[in-house]
Structure formats: structure tokens, C-alpha cells
Amino acid sequence: MVVNRLLKQPNNDYTQLWLQTMTYRVDKEAKKSPYTNDLCKIVMGKKVNLWNMDWLKDEFKQKFPIARICNKKKLQESDSEIRFKQRENYTETAKVIRTM
DSSP states (O other), X not given: OHHHHHHTSSSOHHHHHHHHHHHHHHHHHHTOOOOOOXXXXXXXXXXXXXXXXXXXXXXXXXXXXXXXXXXXXXXXXXXXXXXXXXXXXXXHHHHHHHHO
16 A cells, blocks of 8 residues: 555655545544554544643643644545645655755
């Protein structure tokens, strides 16, 4: 499967985010996701500790809106069809990464 092959590549965080835009609905129905990126986990509704917040007071930790990072309304409106602009953005980013 293409997804599995891409996920085995090193430094694949951006790839995971991009692939999840295509597979989200299928993953949600299956209640299973192949993505290990913390942002992908938040999209799937899992609780993730993105930042070290040990230095914050407990009242701030509890109120920190990590779940709001994901716009649920936009997520519901999304589909697995890749729009030309999305593909163009991904291609441009991949070119930049290759030249680094």
C-alpha cells in the first residue's frame, strides 16, 4: 500500500498530515488510523500532550484548548478528493525539503 510505504520514510510528519486529509473519513469509520504524528492523533480525537506544560499552573493546563487546534467543522466538510491547489502546495513544499 502506498500509505504504508510513505509512512516508512524518515521525517514524514508533513506527509502524514497531508495523507490524513485523504484518508480521514475511512480512518474515522474504521476507528483506526495509521498515523503516529501527534497532530494526526488530535484530528482523530485522541488526547495528546503536544507541549511540555509542567511549568504552567494547573488551572491553565486544564483550560488549555488543545482539542480546538482541529477545526471540526472544516473536518466534516472535507472530502478525500485532492484539489489542484492542495497538490500544488504539497509539490512546492516537497521541492523545498529536497533542496535542504
